[in-house]
Structure formats: structure tokens, C-alpha cells
Amino acid sequence: MVDNPYLAHLKPSQRGAPVAASSTNSDREPLFGFLPRKVKGEQVRKAMDHQLNPFNKQPHSAQYRKILETRKGLPVFSQMDEFLEIFSKNQIIVMVGETGSGKTTQIPQFVAYSDLPHTKGKLVACTQPRRVAAMSVAQRVADEMDVQLGKHVGYSIRFEDMTEPGTTFLKYMTDGMLLREAMNDTELLRYSTIILDEAHERTLATDILMGLLKNLARRRLDLKIIVMSATLDAVKFQSYFSLHQPGEEPSPAPLFKVPGRTFPVEVFYTQEPEPDYVEAAIRTVLMIHRAEDPGDVLLFLTGEEEIEDACRKIKLEADDLINNDPSSVGPLMCVPLYSSLPPQQQQRIFEAAPKPTQEGYPPGRKVVVSTNVAETSLTIDGIVYVVDPGFSKQKVYNPRIRVESLLVSPISRASAQQRAGRAGRTRPGKCFRLYTEKDFISELEEQTHPEILRSNLANAVLELAKLGIKDLVRFDYLDAPAPETLMRALELLNYLAALDDEGELTPLGGLMAEFPLDPQASKSLAKMLITSPEFKVSNDILTITAMLSVPNVWLRPPNQRAAADQAKALLTVPEGDHLTLLNVFNNYSQNKSDRNWAWNNFLSARALAQAENVRAQLLRTMERSEIELISVEDERKRNLGIQKALICGFFMQVAHKEGEKGSYLTVKDNQVVGLHPSCGLDAQPEWVLFNEFVLTKRPYIRTVTEIRPDWLLEFAPVYFDLSSFPDGETKRALQRIYNKKRGLPENGNGQNPPKLKKQKQKKDTS
């Protein structure tokens, strides 16, 4: 009994109290007699039915009792005893719960009742791949536990920490957030149990966390880990997390399985492949609206633009239908859903379908047009029809040319099944697949490729290095990335001086890992911090970095393109897009009192607010590192300083003009690229630095700034060491610059070989 810390606050006489006394104790104390991690289902159910809430000692509300009754109907609830027993006996559990099992809301609560984290000052964490999911599930569970969100139950996502230290013991969080935390506390000591939810989604962060936790479990025997997944790749997780007892064969991690509770969903396929899936999707939604019984519709499309466009068209067509025959067609409400939508508008998906236009007329219908966020993570009540064109945007990475891009690609069969399942949450439903059954069987991959196999791993490798994991090639991945991808990542980090030649994390690399940005961007920032006294532009680079890390700020409504372009021209700085971004942000800051400023200038107020947020976040990191914020008054000097500072971070993303048709060749890779049409440069400079390479109709470089080639030799001498430079026009151009530079008096006697290992003194060449 005494080893139960929960009882430590009780008087000794109460601890071993006789039966009669203990019944009065349990009247006031719902968790009386609970032994951490040895709790039985019967005890939990009793505590749940208790008149007092064990966590805040308040009487349970009527709403609590109502929700509890529905919870008791969830499949996972009837297996509580089984779960608690497996939880008591094992350190690592793999759990499979199909859609509708209630795993995401119930398992963390069961764990809380058994683990009693609040009695030992610890937390139970449950990770989610998406922010919306972390927020909405936390709210739901707070309601279920009859506590205020942000108190005993909270969530933690970037920019928003809804937890109260010392009070919160159940925390939903994004997987990326837990990975960030692990960088500062590799032992994750705050947590007594970590639950990785939606593991089947195989996000980059979840995959790395699985590797870390597998390792950590050996060091921290008190840490319990639950890996939850919706589909049946459980065997893979089980063998990955298998137990190795000395002298025994490895035994797979125990499996806890809960059936789903869904209604049957009838699946329809098209007879022929659809040439235009957006058009076909709109047609199908309207067909449902005209001909099918009441019930809401969920349509999956691939991105913001496509979704907004489809919503407009559906609304227009539906209005036509209603105007033509109001007595046979009900009103239709069309709601978009994607992650970059403001949270308030995201909430609209939960609004009820519209009422009939007049009594006796057909009921209204809600149509949610969504990206993959609605595929798992988010449950929308009332969905009866799913329209699945079979596509989503997926990251693809080409390590040869080091380019990561988003490509509209066919989804996997597992994904298609998830989507269909969304139609059967509340009653039997229908799923319309806009592809043929033959394609479903023979063309779709069984599972979505794990993200770790489709990404540029530079960031992940840097994070792992910060976590103290040195042998990245032999890190225990569930699916090991291609060696070339790892090599490219290591090579990039070495060029950026984040890793030294032995692969050890440098102090600069450590600083870079602190910033929640891509290595390129964090490098430019970190390097700028170190060289800021020289360029005196840390304040400006900070702003530019923030602007580069948020979505596009320029709005260009289809019917006001000319006006938008005009507004943009007024803010454009001819030397380069980076300076333009700085100018936009500064103007935005100066016009904070004018609430319509962003709108009047065709700028996204939300993206600018986000940039402000990121800037503040980065500023805090700078302050922690005690680095000064500097800016120079003189605009010409400042712009030059910024251009030079940019080179320190982006020297690998430089292109040289080639011929007269406006095409450029990227340095070393020799890719032929064009300036993106959004580029604001007034001429076509010989040498440019770019933020990103995009592959759309043609290969483009986007966010481009003019530079001087001698700065490349000056600020990135190792990368631009001509003796190791591939032959070509770029090298010849650089050689000319070098020869010219060698003739200059400040560069010595002209006897140096073309190898600029170290610059003694960097002088302002302006």
C-alpha cells in the first residue's frame, strides 16, 4: 500500500483503514485503493460512475453522465479489462483499432486511470499527425472527463500551448512537437506513458519517434509506450518493437485489438476512368444532392485552390437547381476544409446542414470539400456520402537533383478504405469512387509509401544529430531511407557546416537545430547571427526568414489580377524578391492601425500574422542565444548587407544566366531553369540567388535576388573552390571573376592558386 504514491498524502491511519472506514474514504476519494499500473477495469468503472470527479474533486455534471453512457457503447470500452491487464504487464503495446473503435479518445483516459500520472508529477502524451486532430480530440476528452480544456487535459501544438504545468496530466500533441521536445530532453522524463496515435500514417515525425522510443525504452524501464494504428500493418509494428530477452528468441510486442464500429458502406465505381476528376467530382456531388436520401457529403480533393474552386462551382450549380425547382431540391451548404484555413472557418464543418427553404420542402445538405485532413484525424458527424476521386498531394523527393516537390498522385488502397469508412460513422452510407474497380485492384498501391522514403532528410538528420544519434545510417528505422537520400542529407549538412567532416554536430549545427525551419533557412539565420556584426542586418534577415517560412503572402483573385499585380508592383524592390518580402513585412508593421491594409494591398493578412508569429518565435531563440538585433539606417548599405548575408546561407542555390532567352543554369547541378513569373526583378541579372526550385509546367526558380559573383568567392570559398568545380560555362564565368579579382591590389600579389580556403579579412567591397 505504502508504495502507492497516491496514498502518500493520506494519514497513516487512512492507508490501512478497515473496510468500514475505507468505504467512507472511497466516498470522498474515487481513486481510493488504486495502485498505479495495477488498476483493474472494475475499479475504473466504479471511479467513472463516482459522484465526484477524481481529478478535480468536483461533483460530476449531468453532461458527464450523458457522455459516459455513450462512451460505454464504444467497442474499446467493453475491452477495458483486457487493455488494463496488457498495460499492467507490458512496457510496449501495439494496438489496432479500426475506425469507430474509440481508441483515440478512450485509450489515453484508460492509461490515465491506470498510470495515475498526476500522482507522480508526470504526463501521458498522445501524439497526432495533425494539429486539428490534437485540438479537437483534446476538447472532446476534456468534455468526457468533465474538466476544463487546458487544465487536466490539454493540447500542445506549434504556437499554442494549451496546458497548465503541474495540472495537465493528459496531453494531446502533434508528433512534430514531441520530436522537438525530445531534442531538449532526450530522456523525455516528463512523460510516464507515450502513445503514438495514427502510426499507420507513417509521417516522418512518427517514424523517427518510433526509432527513438524503441531505444529509449531500453534505458527508461519506467516508460510505457503504446503504438496505435488503424490498419492491419500491426505485425510489422509488433516485430519492430519485439522484446529481446537474453538467451531467448525475440518475441513480438503484444497486440491489443479492438474491432471498429461502423455501419456498412456501399462502394460504387465508375465504368470508365474519368478524364477530369474535379469535374466528375462536382457532377457526382450534385447527382447525390438531386437523387439521394438526406445525409451530408464529404468530397476529397487535393489542395486549397482546387477546393475553393470546386466549392464555388458546386454552390453556383446547386443554386441553379434550387431556383429551377425549389420543391424537389433542398438548400446546399458547401464548406471547404484544409489545414491553412483559419481555425474559425475550420469549425464550420461542424455546423448543421441548412433547414428546408419552407415547410414540407426537401431538407438541406452539407457538403464538406476537404484535403486528406478529413481522411483520418477528424470525424464529422452526419457524413453519409463520400466522393473519392482517388488522388492526394504527396511529397516526392529526387535525391539526384535534391528537389522535393508535391505531386498529385493516386492514393493507396488503405487510404481509399479509410475514405470510404468516413461514410459509415453514424449510419449506413455510400462511397462513390471516381475510378474503376479494376484500377482499384490492380493500379493502386496497397499502402501509402512512408514519408521517410519520400523526403529530403536534411532536417531529420540534423534533428537526430541533435538528439545524440551519430550513426544515422544504422539507426533502427522501421523503413530505412535510401542510402543516397541519407548521403545527400549528410553532404548538405556538411556543406552548411552543421556537421563536421567526421559527421559530428558542430556548435553551429546545434544552433541550427534550434530553429524550427529547414536547414537552409535555419543556416542562413544561424550563420547570420554569427556574422551579424559584419553585415549589421540581423533584424532584417530575421524578418526575411520568417516571411520565407510562411505560405505565400500575395493574393491574386481571378477577377482582379491586374489590380493585384499593380499593388504588388508598388511594394516590389527591384534588386530582389527577398528585399521585397522585407519591404512588405515592414509596411505591414507600420500600418498595423489600418485593419484593411493587407486586404487593400492584395496581401494575405493571415500569412502576414503568421510571419509575425514565426518572427517572434525566432526572436526568442535569438535572445536565448544572447544575439544582438541590428539594422542599419542607410537603405543601400542595408540591402547590400542583406544580399551578402543571404549568400552565407543560400550559396548552394545560385544560378547563372545562360544565353539571351532568360534561362539560367543552376550552379553545380546545371539544371536549366527560368525565373518564376512571380519574380519581381526588373532585369535579368547575370547571377542570382534563389529560395526554391519548383517544378510546375517548366522548372522555375522562385523568390530570387540579384547577387555579385565575387561575393560567392568571398563568402563561400569552400563551395566555390574552382579546382573542384565541374567544368562548364558557370566555372568559366567564375574563373573570369576570379582572375579579375586576383588582379585587384587587396587580393595580394596574384600568385595564389585559385583556392580560397580562408579569408583573412572580409572587406566591404561596396
Next chain:
DNA sequence: TGTGGGGTG
């Protein structure tokens, strides 16, 4: 001549 699925002290 025209873009971002999801995530990050």
C-alpha cells in the same frame, strides 16, 4: 509567364 497535402522553440 503562375504555387503549399501535413508538421516543427
